[in-house]
Amino acid sequence: MAELSEELAGGGKVEGSGLRTITREAALELRGYKHACHVMLHAPDPDSKLFGRIPLRHAVLMMMRFDGRLGFPGGFVDPEDVSLEDGLTRELTEEVGWGENLCPITEEDHLSCQVREHPQKMVTHFYAKQLTLEELSGIEVSATHAKEHGLEVMGMVRVPLFTMRDGSGGLPAFLSNHFIGNSRSQLLYGLRVLKLVREDKLWEATRASQGVR
Amino acid sequence: MAELSEELAGGGKVEGSGLRTITREAALELRGYKHACHVMLHAPDPDSKLFGRIPLRHAVLMMMRFDGRLGFPGGFVDPEDVSLEDGLTRELTEEVGWGENLCPITEEDHLSCQVREHPQKMVTHFYAKQLTLEELSGIEVSATHAKEHGLEVMGMVRVPLFTMRDGSGGLPAFLSNHFIGNSRSQLLYGLRVLKLVREDKLWEATRASQGVR
Secondary structure, three states: HHHHHHHHHHHOOOOOOOEEEEEEHHHHHHHOOOOEEEEEEEEEEEEEOOOEEEEEEEEEEEEEOOOOEOOOOOOEEOOOOOHHHHHHHHHHHHHHOOOOOOEEEEEEEHHEEEEEEEOOOOEEEEEEEEOOHHHHHHHHHHOOOOOOEEEOOEEEOOOOOEEEOOOOHHHHHHHOOOOOOOHHHHHHHHHHOOOOHHHHHHHHHHHHOOOOO | OHHHHHHHHHOEEEEOOOEEEOOOHHHHOOOOEEEEEEEEEEEEEEEEEEEEEEEEEEEEEEEEOOOOEEEEEEEOOOOOOOOHHHHHHHHHHHHHHOOOOOOOOOOOOOEEEEEEOOOOOEEEEEEEEEOOOOHHHHHHHHHHHOOOOEEEEEEEEEOOOOOOOOOEEEEHHHOOEEEEHHHHHHHHHHHHHHHOOOHHHHHHHHHHOOOOO
């Protein structure tokens, strides 16, 4: 259970993963590392109920990638990008049709940062951006027209945040899917620190996901 | 490997699953069974190349469901539905915004049919409908406005049909995700009989998916 606990904590050295959590400032001082930025787009959804009874509370976006794995939109920052956030916005434009009508992603939205040495020296930055439900729905539409639709992005999906009565349907089953890199940990971390799922529910769902198959 | 072979064959009794393959006619003569209809919407895509070099060849649609599992659009046929295909079309209208501009789904599109006794007496009908790429892209857009969007349907995704050089990215990793009921078998069956993936490639991807995690 130590590993599960570390995954939910999203801090310090994550045993076995080769990932270390550092600050954004420390990451920017590293030399010879590639930087990848990904973002969890989310919106409050206080009114929707599945089957008229399960409250959804929040909409959280991930995507099915070209390689058959789930992940967050984003990607590597190019050397010509002015900032991490500029690089992220460029990726979002290509992947989900991120528009200039939206409030820009800034340093304020930076949530966590992890560094690894193998197989290559790399820093993964994780952002979270709160939108209105209307804006988030707009992203789902614009994503179907984006440059990378049907190529790098096979489709946007919302994350079920509830656990059904059978104890596995919903978040536990979703977590048992195949995720790229540390995106599953990033999802859990984001849900926890933004309080989108209650901590005990998140713990239960993470534990239940290990027994889903 | 016997199980894998049966899964790809999609015929006869599938050992261990409790599913029997029967004809549509035999299924309609059964009494006291629920009928579920699902469809694989697909379209030729001869021009698109991932990273400018991996040909996509076909677009095939599945969806992320409310319960965190992948599946095909469709659902249970209601007693008031005039036919299986009427019931399927009603479900598609709610789930993906299926429009009257599209060629209707008919008996001709029925691909396979399986019956099971436990946990309930049920017949699963599997259809495949070829669209133009433009029509399929239209479904991806209309799905974001459909009644069940964000509720029963968390998003439409295209299935990567290729296998990347690492031997796991693409179809193998996709197949290692979590699927509802017999939808993974239905996907493999559909890809095989419609020749959307070459049989040896399909076999390799299915085998590779077992070692992806």
